[in-house]
Amino acid sequence: MSESCSSCAAAGSCNTESCSSAPQLTKAQKASNVKKVIAVMSGKGGVGKSSVTSMLAVSLMRQGYKVGVLDSDITGPSIPKIFGIKERAGASQGGIIAPTSRGGIKIMSLNLMIENEDDPVILRGPLITQVVNQFWTDVIWGQLDYLLIDMPPGTGDVAITIFQSLPINGVVMVTSPQALANMVVRKAIKMVRNYEPPIYGLIENMAYVQCPDCNKKIEVFGKPQGEAEAKRSSLPFLGALPLDPVLATLSDEGKIEDYQSPEFDQIALNLAEQIKQGNENIFA
Amino acid sequence: MSESCSSCAAAGSCNTESCSSAPQLTKAQKASNVKKVIAVMSGKGGVGKSSVTSMLAVSLMRQGYKVGVLDSDITGPSIPKIFGIKERAGASQGGIIAPTSRGGIKIMSLNLMIENEDDPVILRGPLITQVVNQFWTDVIWGQLDYLLIDMPPGTGDVAITIFQSLPINGVVMVTSPQALANMVVRKAIKMVRNYEPPIYGLIENMAYVQCPDCNKKIEVFGKPQGEAEAKRSSLPFLGALPLDPVLATLSDEGKIEDYQSPEFDQIALNLAEQIKQGNENIFA
Numbered sequence: 001m002s003e004s005c006s007s008c009a010a011a012g013s014c015n016t017e018s019c020s021s022a023p024q025l026t027k028a029q030k031a032s033n034v035k036k037v038i039a040v041m042s043g044k045g046g047v048g049k050s051s052v053t054s055m056l057a058v059s060l061m062r063q064g065y066k067v068g069v070l071d072s073d074i075t076g077p078s079i080p081k082i083f084g085i086k087e088r089a090g091a092s093q094g095g096i097i098a099p100t101s102r103g104g105i106k107i108m109s110l111n112l113m114i115e116n117e118d119d120p121v122i123l124r125g126p127l128i129t130q131v132v133n134q135f136w137t138d139v140i141w142g143q144l145d146y147l148l149i150d151m152p153p154g155t156g157d158v159a160i161t162i163f164q165s166l167p168i169n170g171v172v173m174v175t176s177p178q179a180l181a182n183m184v185v186r187k188a189i190k191m192v193r194n195y196e197p198p199i200y201g202l203i204e205n206m207a208y209v210q211c212p213d214c215n216k217k218i219e220v221f222g223k224p225q226g227e228a229e230a231k232r233s234s235l236p237f238l239g240a241l242p243l244d245p246v247l248a249t250l251s252d253e254g255k256i257e258d259y260q261s262p263e264f265d266q267i268a269l270n271l272a273e274q275i276k277q278g279n280e281n282i283f284a
Numbered sequence: 285m286s287e288s289c290s291s292c293a294a295a296g297s298c299n300t301e302s303c304s305s306a307p308q309l310t311k312a313q314k315a316s317n318v319k320k321v322i323a324v325m326s327g328k329g330g331v332g333k334s335s336v337t338s339m340l341a342v343s344l345m346r347q348g349y350k351v352g353v354l355d356s357d358i359t360g361p362s363i364p365k366i367f368g369i370k371e372r373a374g375a376s377q378g379g380i381i382a383p384t385s386r387g388g389i390k391i392m393s394l395n396l397m398i399e400n401e402d403d404p405v406i407l408r409g410p411l412i413t414q415v416v417n418q419f420w421t422d423v424i425w426g427q428l429d430y431l432l433i434d435m436p437p438g439t440g441d442v443a444i445t446i447f448q449s450l451p452i453n454g455v456v457m458v459t460s461p462q463a464l465a466n467m468v469v470r471k472a473i474k475m476v477r478n479y480e481p482p483i484y485g486l487i488e489n490m491a492y493v494q495c496p497d498c499n500k501k502i503e504v505f506g507k508p509q510g511e512a513e514a515k516r517s518s519l520p521f522l523g524a525l526p527l528d529p530v531l532a533t534l535s536d537e538g539k540i541e542d543y544q545s546p547e548f549d550q551i552a553l554n555l556a557e558q559i560k561q562g563n564e565n566i567f568a
Contacts, residue, residue: 043404044360045437046330046460075438076328076468118470120327120439122478125409128440153329153437154359155404156412176330179536184360186402194406209504211495220493220504222532248506252463 028095043188045153071109084254125157312379327472329437355393368538485520
């Protein structure tokens with residue numbers, strides 16, 4: 001039973017196929033079956049949403065899942081570059097064909113539809129949200145275990161549209177150690193709690209830099225506070241990640257799929273546990 | 285002669301006061317005289333626009349100028365926290381009264397209008413741009429030498445509105461060493477070039493971290509490339525800034541006005557030179 005049926009008097013006895021209230025699926029949607037949609041969000045820009053989204057996609061792919069990434073940051077898209085995708089998105093009668101990374105991750109981003117990756121997309125909210133909606137309705141995602149959504153900064157148009165229109169199963173929150181970042185991330189957490197999806201937990205990115213010469217852990221954005229911050233917002237703490245120059249370099253080279261991070265592997269396990277428990281709402 | 289007069293047939297012989305085409309000024313605008321409006325932008329989130337805006341405001345204040353900061357990042361406002369402002373914005377018959385920092389910088393931000401600093405602002409584009417416009421038209425800025433605008437990430441609603449509706453004199457671009465960031469910043473540069481304001485130059489933030497133990501300069505986001513990037517976009521390079529834990533801590537404590545940075549002092553001088561030369565358009 002779809003969510004829209006739950007308030008219908010005939011629920012349970014109807015024939016969904018012939019129901020006039022049932023949402024009309026596009027050709028692309030009929031050709032797709034996405035099992036779980038997870039949004040990666042922070043509210044704040046530059047804390048590493050795109051890195052976390054990409055690492056999570058790679059981690060799930062390595063575990064044998066079929067994965068897609070929907071880059072909903074229309075005016076500042078990072079995903080294609082991180083995965084080194086030069087191919088443009090294609091089109092067929094059935095919908096938009098998303099390019100695939102070397103490892104087999106399906107990717108859709110505005111930067112796969114424009115000629116030069118650094119051409120600006122100067123669009124106002126209604127058009128931007130239309131693009132995001134189309135990435136959901138018109139892309140032939142096919143059979144996917146996980147579709148990850150890389151969210152833009154802010155709690156404006158795109159975030160509102162995604163939580164109102166897309167069937168998000170849960171949200172991963174990303175922050176950095178600055179109190180300033182945490183303040184903005186709390187805005188995002190409060191926003192999500194106005195909608196249905198549970199928040200699986202909080203990841204603290206850029207927690208420290210390790211000096212390659214003397215191994216000192218330098219807390220560049222101040223003392224890590226992710227665990228306390230998660231507690232404050234009654235969220236599971238999924239783990240902390242260092243600020244790693246290797247990740248920056250591999251991302252710039254489009255080789256995120258070659259990146260190894262024991263810290264992230266642990267975070268992915270913690271997240272899988274939260275998803276499996278399915279008890280996310282007890283934290284809300 | 286105002287900009288709107290330049291295309292008028294009666295330009296030069298008219299009485300602006302009685303001209304029906306002349307923009308209607310609000311009470312707050314009549315009570316204000318802002319000499320220069322500078323936008324600090326990057327397109328990318330988290331590269332330090334708010335830090336640079338704040339450091340620039342402090343630097344100008346120290347030089348004896350009267351300075352204001354308009355925080356146009358409505359859904360992710362950082363400025364009040366960086367300056368430690370707890371006071372709310374006031375209202376009078378003449379308009380909105382902006383709080384003042386300890387050092388005397390006038391500040392307007394959405395976070396000065398809501399009860400809790402971490403309450404989300406869940407607004408779509410049209411309302412967000414209306415707020416930004418009101419921060420320009422309805423705040424009693426008074427006599428200012430410089431009004432700095434801290435821009436949100438992206439080239440969407442707020443950026444479009446600011447370049448279409450506010451009398452921006454010039455733009456300061458901020459980037460970080462990642463090729464990924466530079467790609468997005470180039471989008472912003474191309475966007476600005478669709479409008480009138482010149483770009484004064486490019487600042488590379490977070491260029492390196494200095495290890496407090498062994499003094500090694502760690503290039504956490506990869507090799508600094510600000511100078512090459514500025515050249516590529518035919519922009520003056522204003523300088524590079526380290527990722528400084530002291531700045532992060534002072535920003536979290538609301539004490540940006542206590543921060544000293546010889547690197548930034550030099551950048552401020554370079555910027556002043558660009559503004560003074562008034563030859564910004566030769567780079568476009």
